[in-house]
Amino acid sequence: MSQKSAHEHTRLDDRQSAFELCLYCPSLCRNACPTATHEGSDTISPWGLMSLASHLASGRVEPDASIAAAMSTCVNCGACSDACAYDNPVGESLVQVRAWLTEHGHPLKAEVLAPQDADSPTIKRLRAGSRYDPTPVFSFVPGAGAFAESSSVVDAFFSICQRLDIDALSCGDLARLDPGYDLWWAGRVGEFVEHARAVHAATAGARDIVVMSAETLYLFREIYPRFGLRISAELVHVSEFMLPLLTGAIVQRIHDRVMYHESCHLHRHLGLTDIPRTVLRRVMVRPLIEVPKCGDLVGCCGGTGAPAHGLATTAGMAKGLIEAAVAAGAERLVSFSTECVLALEEARVALGVTGLRVDHAVTLVAEAIIGDGAAA
Numbered sequence: 001m002s003q004k005s006a007h008e009h010t011r012l013d014d015r016q017s018a019f020e021l022c023l024y025c026p027s028l029c030r031n032a033c034p035t036a037t038h039e040g041s042d043t044i045s046p047w048g049l050m051s052l053a054s055h056l057a058s059g060r061v062e063p064d065a066s067i068a069a070a071m072s073t074c075v076n077c078g079a080c081s082d083a084c085a086y087d088n089p090v091g092e093s094l095v096q097v098r099a100w101l102t103e104h105g106h107p108l109k110a111e112v113l114a115p116q117d118a119d120s121p122t123i124k125r126l127r128a129g130s131r132y133d134p135t136p137v138f139s140f141v142p143g144a145g146a147f148a149e150s151s152s153v154v155d156a157f158f159s160i161c162q163r164l165d166i167d168a169l170s171c172g173d174l175a176r177l178d179p180g181y182d183l184w185w186a187g188r189v190g191e192f193v194e195h196a197r198a199v200h201a202a203t204a205g206a207r208d209i210v211v212m213s214a215e216t217l218y219l220f221r222e223i224y225p226r227f228g229l230r231i232s233a234e235l236v237h238v239s240e241f242m243l244p245l246l247t248g249a250i251v252q253r254i255h256d257r258v259m260y261h262e263s264c265h266l267h268r269h270l271g272l273t274d275i276p277r278t279v280l281r282r283v284m285v286r287p288l289i290e291v292p293k294c295g296d297l298v299g300c301c302g303g304t305g306a307p308a309h310g311l312a313t314t315a316g317m318a319k320g321l322i323e324a325a326v327a328a329g330a331e332r333l334v335s336f337s338t339e340c341v342l343a344l345e346e347a348r349v350a351l352g353v354t355g356l357r358v359d360h361a362v363t364l365v366a367e368a369i370i371g372d373g374a375a376a
Contacts, residue, residue: 010099010189012057018093019057021086022050032083034300035073038316044073046080046090053097068106071098075314076185077300078268098187110186112195113144116176122151126171131158136170139206139233143213143338144178153338156366157212157238164245164372169210174202181215181304184223193227200224206233210241212362214265214337215304222269237266238362239276239336246282250370258364259289259330261321261344263337264300276336280361283368289328291321299324301335303343318347325356336361 012019027047030036036045049071055061076091084090098108116123126132131140142154154171161169177199183192196219203209209231211217220235260280266272280288291299301321302314321344325333333348333356335341345358 010096010103012100015093015096016057018088019050019054021088022047023054029080029083032079034077034317044070049074049094050090063101063104063106065106068101068108072108075300075302075304077264082268095187099189102187107188108186110182110188112180112183113178116147122147131170133170134173135205136172137207138168139174139209140169140171141175141209141211141216143216145342146212146338153360153362156363160366160369163369164249177202179216179219181219196224196229200229203231203233209233210236210238212238212338214263215339218265218269237272239279242365243275243279251283251368252370253285254283254364254368255285256331257286257329258284258332258334259325259328261291261333261335261340263335263340265304266336283365289330292324301340301343303339318343319351322347322351322353326353332357332359334359334361334364
């Protein structure tokens, strides 16, 4: 399937009003952009990228590799739109610009993980524990990164299920697939649609899908339906799934000093702000330490989307959060996003920090839950 048959021609002129809102603005959201702030550069600020997009749309500049490189710096965190008086959709506009660049011979790189091998150690453990069914009615989707790089959090989640007598939930063939966030972010529309159709087909038969990856949930809830791929199952984030379970659970509260890193996708794109915090507070003794921020602006770790793959700027953003956790005296830095946890742990190792643990919030909850109070 070609790019054009999947999405016809990508047009920039229908985004010109969005571009011009930024073009004629004195960059009032400049301080909100994590990449521009880290780099100290107006070129890759929302104002800079949207102004460049306006020039592309009007034909004042021609597309080339340097423009594609500039467009690759946005991590789609949404902070600029939060700070904008007009709620200008910068992230989505830049996705359309990348699609246009792809059609004009300057595609951005995008990584798609190969399906998890059916004989991998993680899948074998799930089968041994009766937690794998190719087409489960109640499906658990950790995210491709969790299977590939952080399978321990999958084990932690199912240990919670076992202690709370939740037997029906299983991983299936859907859990083995990368849902294609990077392809969508990079504007590789034809490849994304073809890939997403295969992923969508794997949701058949599921009545409820519990998702741990913030990227994956965002794709399933918000992006897939735009391409006619609405998922009929109820889509639930892992924090939404766990909150009611904690009401009747026997919990031994965690005494550690815990800093919470809020995923940009959960907070801005999905509106999940209070529930993840409520889950953590129910298993902790001490108050949560919040990442230092200005107003509603959340510190981005740079762990989402194609920029996460090797961009020095995003690595620096994650290191800044590790340093903030150390300065606050935190013993653990936790997030409810698989992608964020992977980026933060990589930064912790790179900095040689030993007095701080980076964990998925599910791991913290698993340590606290002893059993089902109703059963006791």
